Amino acid sequence: MKKLLYSFLLLSSATLFAQKNPTTKFAVANDIVGTVDMFNTHKNKIQSTQTYKAANLPQNLKKFGYIAENGLVEYKFKSGQGVLDRLSLSELNAQYGLAKNTPVFIDGYEFTNTDTLIYGDILGNMEVIDNKGSKAVSIITKK
Template identity: 60%
Template sequence: MKKLLYSFLLLSSATLFAQQNPSIRFAVANNIIGTVEMFNAKKTIVQSSKVYSSAANLPQTLKKYSFISTQGFTEYKIKNGYEGLDRISLADLNAQYDIPADTPVFIEGYEFTDTNTLVYGDILGKMEAKNYNGKKTLFISTSR
């Protein structure tokens, strides 16, 4: 009975770690991941934006982000001279936590398997290394 209960608790905790946050709306600018909230706070650097309501509407250049477009997706164009926002690759974030560079990273419950993906530093709120499916994995929350 203890083994059954332990197995259930382990499975449910793994499921809870990976739940997607439906309130987060991801965005991209210059092929770097951010959030709509982040860009709304930086309106002075935004030249234009285009909102896509579903993954089916994404242009070919953004199809690789279809897995995070469940709540819609926004593409931003940054004004010339303002492209220097802090950015970091998910592989570099993994390295900071002594996690192998190719280990997927979870951001708000969305699994990013391509660790070469760049993210803006402004979306990195709370970061925590947790055991997920027997591997040390980085989980990122955009809220501070």
């Protein structure tokens, strides 16, 4: 009975980590992914913003449709202001000793294209989780 209970608790916790956070609103600038909360801390560097609903993404943002569930905001930096730390998800996987093509979860959203660049400012809490029997990096953007 204890083994059954332990197995259930382990499965439940893994499932909780992989759930999408409904309050996360993703944003993109220069084809690099961040969150609206992250960009709010860099307001002085922002030239313009444009908010899109998932169904109305322009062609250049359609590749980010899988994270546009709550809409997607496109930011444009002022000239010379777009210098924020960034890294690819494959580099993040390598830091954790995982295969470079291992999907990464950000607030429960699965990023399967590990060539995707993200801003370092969204790297709040990170851990390796069990994802259907294999390991994956999970990032929770709220610190």
